[in-house]
Amino acid sequence: MASEDDEGTTGDAAEGPRPEAAHAEQAEQAEQAEQAxxxxxxxxxxxxxxxxxxxxxSVRIDSWIWAVRLVKTRSLGATACKGGHVRVNGxxxxxxxxxxxxxEVRLRQENRERIVIVKRLIRKRVGxxxxxxxxxxxxxxxxxxxxxAPAGIRDRGTGRPTKxxxxxxxxxxxxxxGGAGRPQGQ
Numbered sequence: 001m002a003s004e005d006d007e008g009t010t011g012d013a014a015e016g017p018r019p020e021a022a023h024a025e026q027a028e029q030a031e032q033a034e035q036a037x038x039x040x041x042x043x044x045x046x047x048x049x050x051x052x053x054x055x056x057x058s059v060r061i062d063s064w065i066w067a068v069r070l071v072k073t074r075s076l077g078a079t080a081c082k083g084g085h086v087r088v089n090g091x092x093x094x095x096x097x098x099x100x101x102x103x104e105v106r107l108r109q110e111n112r113e114r115i116v117i118v119k120r121l122i123r124k125r126v127g128x129x130x131x132x133x134x135x136x137x138x139x140x141x142x143x144x145x146x147x148x149a150p151a152g153i154r155d156r157g158t159g160r161p162t163k164x165x166x167x168x169x170x171x172x173x174x175x176x177x178g179g180a181g182r183p184q185g186q
Contacts, residue, residue, distance in 0.1 A: 044130040059121045062095035068131040
């Protein structure tokens, strides 16, 4: 019985001032976050916002993926769109597709898929720290370098591999399934 009474009194007392305390806590956290940002980055973010689209203007997908440094050049971004390697909200898009805040962009490149959600629209290329603030990266981590099969390394001066060497390399890499390509009887 005493525990029920205690719960009733603490619940009423906690409910009254709680919204004010939560609001004050959020304001304090926001101030700390603003203070933690490097002044140079803050200036670059302001410049990026100034370079962003004005009221009613839009940003092309090829321009945005170049501006946030997902591709090296805008023409590579356009080529990726034309090749079907860029999807916005699950649909393959043309380079001229207009982007909105909150869109999910999937970009396939070099055996990896980048999945990002648009936070800020920018048109001009900006520095890497500012570009990282323009999207939320939901991509899976890249595969470790050891997982990628290394190219055949041969000693200098050994010349071209023989047919036997080639078969051994293929067997090691698992290309022929352990020599399953040739009949057992021969």
